Amino acid sequence: MGERVTALQDSLDRLLDSPGVIGVALIDAVTGLTYGTAGDAAQAGTGTEVSDLAALISERLGEAGAVGELESVVMTSRRRHQVLLSVPRSAGDPLLLAAGLDRDRANMALALRSLGDRAREVLA
Amino acid sequence: MRTPSARNVPALLQALHEEGFTGTVRVSGAPGGTIHLRGGRVGAIETPGAPTATSTLLASGRIDDDAWLAACAAEPDADRLGHRLEATGLIGAAELEVVCTAAVYDGAFAMALRPPGDWELTDREPTLLARPGVEPRPLAEETSRRIALLARLRGPAVELARGRPAPVADRAHPASGSGLTPRHRELVDSANGRRTPRDIAFARGRGLYAVMLDLIRLEALGAVRWETTTVPEGRPSTAPRVPPRTVTSADEPSPRAGPLPRRRPGGGFPTGDFGARDGE
Numbered sequence: 001m002g003e004r005v006t007a008l009q010d011s012l013d014r015l016l017d018s019p020g021v022i023g024v025a026l027i028d029a030v031t032g033l034t035y036g037t038a039g040d041a042a043q044a045g046t047g048t049e050v051s052d053l054a055a056l057i058s059e060r061l062g063e064a065g066a067v068g069e070l071e072s073v074v075m076t077s078r079r080r081h082q083v084l085l086s087v088p089r090s091a092g093d094p095l096l097l098a099a100g101l102d103r104d105r106a107n108m109a110l111a112l113r114s115l116g117d118r119a120r121e122v123l124a
Numbered sequence: 125m126r127t128p129s130a131r132n133v134p135a136l137l138q139a140l141h142e143e144g145f146t147g148t149v150r151v152s153g154a155p156g157g158t159i160h161l162r163g164g165r166v167g168a169i170e171t172p173g174a175p176t177a178t179s180t181l182l183a184s185g186r187i188d189d190d191a192w193l194a195a196c197a198a199e200p201d202a203d204r205l206g207h208r209l210e211a212t213g214l215i216g217a218a219e220l221e222v223v224c225t226a227a228v229y230d231g232a233f234a235m236a237l238r239p240p241g242d243w244e245l246t247d248r249e250p251t252l253l254a255r256p257g258v259e260p261r262p263l264a265e266e267t268s269r270r271i272a273l274l275a276r277l278r279g280p281a282v283e284l285a286r287g288r289p290a291p292v293a294d295r296a297h298p299a300s301g302s303g304l305t306p307r308h309r310e311l312v313d314s315a316n317g318r319r320t321p322r323d324i325a326f327a328r329g330r331g332l333y334a335v336m337l338d339l340i341r342l343e344a345l346g347a348v349r350w351e352t353t354t355v356p357e358g359r360p361s362t363a364p365r366v367p368p369r370t371v372t373s374a375d376e377p378s379p380r381a382g383p384l385p386r387r388r389p390g391g392g393f394p395t396g397d398f399g400a401r402d403g404e
Binding site: 006007008010011026028030031033035048055058059062063065068069089090091092093094095122123124 | 180181184185186216217218219221222223225226229255256266269270303304305306307329330331333334337338341345
């Protein structure tokens with residue numbers, strides 16, 4: 001049976017068009033299951049680590065009095081940005097879009113806006 | 125009826141994957157279940173232990189009952205129901221892929237909580253499918269990871285599944301109400317001391333494993349009380365026990381060539397099923 005590109009894979013592949021984005025993954029924020037990846041998946045992070053990190057941050061924010069679900073996390077190292085974005089959905093457990101960005105090629109503000117807009121379209 | 129003799133269900137699925145099998149594997153036991161394969165990939169798992177993709181979509185309210193029934197009436201072959209749901213705009217193809225894939229992993233997790241009984245292969249039975257489906261090896265690996273993680277976090281998964289979590293009455297506790305996400309608050313509301321995690325999963329249209337993970341987090345936050353009882357029971361291995369592919373003798377029986385494992389009166393599960401029992 002030949003492999004064909006699924007709708008989800010197609011959505012993730014399109015995210016690589018954003019300047020500086022080198023890898024993306026769609027991850028279940030509760031179970032850590034990775035539903036799909038595109039580009040250099042290692043730069044997006046593993047599903048379980050990403051979901052654990054998001055859960056930890058969300059819990060600490062809740063303890064500090066924040067209300068609602070976590071929307072995004074940005075981590076910056078010398079050469080990379082790693083971005084976690086909540087993917088909106090009308091029902092079901094939350095999903096995270098994890099993206100690795102090359103700092104030399106990514107304008108962080110523009111990349112966040114672009115990824116945020118496209119995260120809404122990932123499940124279309 | 126074909127009579128596979130693979131040592132356990134993951135090994136059977138792996139052998140069927142290599143054949144590109146399309147059809148159904150019926151596994152008896154508690155909870156047991158039905159595994160739907162298309163071209164050797166697992167497209168759906170139906171088990172009383174966890175919600176299917178259909179249950180998830182309806183119980184969560186993602187698709188309302190009337191629209192669902194209309195789609196089913198318009199597309200009698202459930203294998204093609206996904207296309208119908210997408211074409212009518214009820215759900216996007218990518219989201220449906222996520223929902224159906226999550227349900228496959230959750231069904232495998234629920235079935236692995238207890239040792240299975242016999243299995244048999246039957247023809248294709250139409251059902252709502254994950255496309256392109258999940259390969260058996262990553263499915264078995266993820267199932268093992270989930271059971272191991274629960275054991276590390278809280279204890280044997282099978283005991284957790286039997287527990288009936290209840291909300292902590294102490295409203296003065298900072299974590300008992302405020303500070304929780306809406307998802308966690310809904311779960312606290314559902315945990316009434318009578319429902320098991322499975323009951324909550326079906327009621328909320330969520331995965332069993334996701335509910336169990338959230339309950340562990342809520343217990344750590346002091347928002348729920350989740351007492352479990354220890355009942356000696358071996359956890360079945362979920363690791364595929366297929367030997368590495370080497371040159372095989374023509375006389376060597378294929379994984380599907382042997383007799384169907386049969387129960388003996390009073391003998392419990394046949395050996396060589398879904399993992400060794402009690403260290404065998």
